[in-house]
Amino acid sequence: DYHWPSLPYDAYEEFFVRRLSAGRVEFGTARYSVQVARRDKYHGRCGVGSTCSKVYHDVATHNITDGTGGLDGSIFFEIDRVENVGAGMNNTINDFSTYPSKYLTRADIIAIATVFAVATCSGPVIPFRGGRVDANIAGPYGVPNASDPIDSLTSNFAHQGFNTSEMIQLVACGHTLGGVRYPDFPDVVSGSGSTTIVDLFDETQQFDHNIVSQYLDGSTRDPLLVLNQTMASDLRVFSSDGNVTMQSMNSADSFAQACATVFDKMLNTVPSDVTLTDEITLVPFKVSAVQLTVGTSQLQFQASVRLEATQSTTVKMYWCDRYGSAANCSGNVQRFAASGGSQAVSSPVTTAMGITLEKYSFVVPVNASQSISKFWFVVDYGNGTTVTADNGGTDYVIDQDEVLWVPSMSTDKSVLDSSVGIFIAAAVKSSGSTPSRVYIDCFGRATSDFLPVNATYDLTLNTSIPAVAGYDFYTGTATASFGATMQFDLYAVDANGTSYVDEYRQSGLIGVALVAASSVNSTTSGTVPGGVSGAESVSLRNWSSRWGVGMLGVSLLWTLRYI
Numbered sequence: 001d002y003h004w005p006s007l008p009y010d011a012y013e014e015f016f017v018r019r020l021s022a023g024r025v026e027f028g029t030a031r032y033s034v035q036v037a038r039r040d041k042y043h044g045r046c047g048v049g050s051t052c053s054k055v056y057h058d059v060a061t062h063n064i065t066d067g068t069g070g071l072d073g074s075i076f077f078e079i080d081r082v083e084n085v086g087a088g089m090n091n092t093i094n095d096f097s098t099y100p101s102k103y104l105t106r107a108d109i110i111a112i113a114t115v116f117a118v119a120t121c122s123g124p125v126i127p128f129r130g131g132r133v134d135a136n137i138a139g140p141y142g143v144p145n146a147s148d149p150i151d152s153l154t155s156n157f158a159h160q161g162f163n164t165s166e167m168i169q170l171v172a173c174g175h176t177l178g179g180v181r182y183p184d185f186p187d188v189v190s191g192s193g194s195t196t197i198v199d200l201f202d203e204t205q206q207f208d209h210n211i212v213s214q215y216l217d218g219s220t221r222d223p224l225l226v227l228n229q230t231m232a233s234d235l236r237v238f239s240s241d242g243n244v245t246m247q248s249m250n251s252a253d254s255f256a257q258a259c260a261t262v263f264d265k266m267l268n269t270v271p272s273d274v275t276l277t278d279e280i281t282l283v284p285f286k287v288s289a290v291q292l293t294v295g296t297s298q299l300q301f302q303a304s305v306r307l308e309a310t311q312s313t314t315v316k317m318y319w320c321d322r323y324g325s326a327a328n329c330s331g332n333v334q335r336f337a338a339s340g341g342s343q344a345v346s347s348p349v350t351t352a353m354g355i356t357l358e359k360y361s362f363v364v365p366v367n368a369s370q371s372i373s374k375f376w377f378v379v380d381y382g383n384g385t386t387v388t389a390d391n392g393g394t395d396y397v398i399d400q401d402e403v404l405w406v407p408s409m410s411t412d413k414s415v416l417d418s419s420v421g422i423f424i425a426a427a428v429k430s431s432g433s434t435p436s437r438v439y440i441d442c443f444g445r446a447t448s449d450f451l452p453v454n455a456t457y458d459l460t461l462n463t464s465i466p467a468v469a470g471y472d473f474y475t476g477t478a479t480a481s482f483g484a485t486m487q488f489d490l491y492a493v494d495a496n497g498t499s500y501v502d503e504y505r506q507s508g509l510i511g512v513a514l515v516a517a518s519s520v521n522s523t524t525s526g527t528v529p530g531g532v533s534g535a536e537s538v539s540l541r542n543w544s545s546r547w548g549v550g551m552l553g554v555s556l557l558w559t560l561r562y563i
């Protein structure tokens with residue numbers, strides 16, 4: 001059962017519900033400009049062929065015999081190979097480059113982008129697991145060539161762990177999207193000059209079974225079937241078992257089912273020493289962006305909660321003091337505040353599942369002499385149902401307030417003045433002993449050379465920044481080239497050697513000054529949840545995949561306490 005906080009699960013789950021970038025693609029005739037098509041990347045409107053082709057080209061390095069290769073991000077180092085020719089490949093490399101992070105490897109990003117691409121094009125929702133490990137070097141050659149004879153294609157797929165039927169399914173499911181381009185394949189697609197032309201595998205850019213039905217009824221336009229018989233790999237593959245597999249996929253449902261299963265296997269084809277996580281499923285009440293920091297005169301606390309909501313849903317955040325007479329809600333004293341606003345969140349997967357999610361955000365001032373020990377949410381659905389989301393009965397506990405990142409005082413110098421470095425400001429409680437060390441462990445994976453960077457920097461007491469609310473400020477600069485984003489853990493070690501950590505902070509928040517809600521209320525009525533006996537476990541909603549194999553095809557259990 002999920003319990004907050006759970007890294008790296010939280011990172012996987014939140015990425016899964018994240019809309020990567022706005023996309024746009026134009027359709028006119030079957031041939032369209034690839035430059036336009038490239039823009040849509042993972043979603044928006046459909047036209048996302050190169051994402052799916054990229055994943056297979058990475059997987060093609062797998063050796064089923066010795067367990068090496070597979071979906072390990074080695075494709076980033078293999079792009080110059082003839083077997084990876086094509087503008088689509090290079091464009092997708094760039095599309096993927098900014099998203100990897102400490103917990104999401106490049107290989108995970110390729111996998112999740114494939115899930116998004118297929119879902120965006122009205123295909124099935126493929127389960128997603130995290131935990132792939134990046135190779136960081138090129139792997140062996142192995143991507144099949146359109147001019148290969150069928151024996152060679154069959155043995156190539158077998159070497160990667162796919163039998164003949166799975167080979168046919170993979171190629172048919174891959175070639176329902178995208179097409180073959182001129183000038184990369186002039187033997188297949190005719191054209192002139194440097195103008196890019198994409199000859200589509202079928203008439204639609206949807207993830208549909210046209211590629212199968214049109215092959216079987218003889219109306220196919222698949223350029224790897226009808227144009228140049230030397231390069232007719234699709235003909236050789238599709239007919240290699242006497243059309244048995246193609247006939248078994250000749251309906252919308254059977255095509256989607258077969259593709260979901262074989263794509264699931266493709267995404268999970270990883271080196272044998274890599275263990276993937278369980279399937280990532282949506283957490284019904286997902287708490288994120290939790291941060292206690294120092295504002296201009298007192299502490300500030302922020303958190304968000306994402307849930308399935310209706311227009312009349314309202315959410316309040318409650319919390320207990322950490323210190324003083326009301327510590328841990330002693331005397332039943334509870335603070336609470338309304339959310340500062342909400343926004344709809346969606347991804348191609350949630351859209352495909354028909355799930356509407358709303359994220360409610362809270363920023364509240366907190367008196368440093370009271371601080372905060374734990375928080376929870378009360379959701380009023382506006383229909384008579386009120387639910388307390390209390391992290392399965394334990395509440396959401398704030399571990400420590402000894403060392404806190406201060407994003408509003410931090411700056412990304414590389415953005416500001418082209419000098420290298422990310423300036424980090426940390427607040428360390430001055431009422432305790434002088435810390436023996438304050439430092440940041442930094443990580444960047446979205447780098448231009450595709451290699452991860454890990455470095456540690458000490459922060460020193462900065463007396464030019466006056467203390468606030470009993471906190472001194474320690475500052476330092478992370479100077480390595482961390483790439484598009486940096487994640488870091490902030491540590492303070494006290495004189496006794498006890499270490500406190502403000503974990504998994506993200507450079508994307510640098511410079512953000514939060515405006516705290518003005519009104520914080522207190523109450524002594526109602527029960528403080530957390531550890532309350534009688535909490536019941538109920539099925540929040542049976543989200544099931546349209547195709548029966550989806551990532552949400554399990555009953556999601558969550559501990560709710562109705563009040």
Ligand code: HEM
Binds near residue numbers: 052056146147179180
């Ligand atoms: C016999 C094995 C295969 C051969 C010979 C082959 C060959 C090709 C060729 C020549 C192209 C045109 C590339 C371009 O012009 O940029 C292409 C495109 C594509 N292939 Fe394959 N392919 C094979 C298997 C697969 C598999 C297993 C998948 C996915 C599961 C796949 C997915 C795609 C996609 C999505 C495109 C369109 C790319 C785009 O429009 O950007 N292919 N393939």
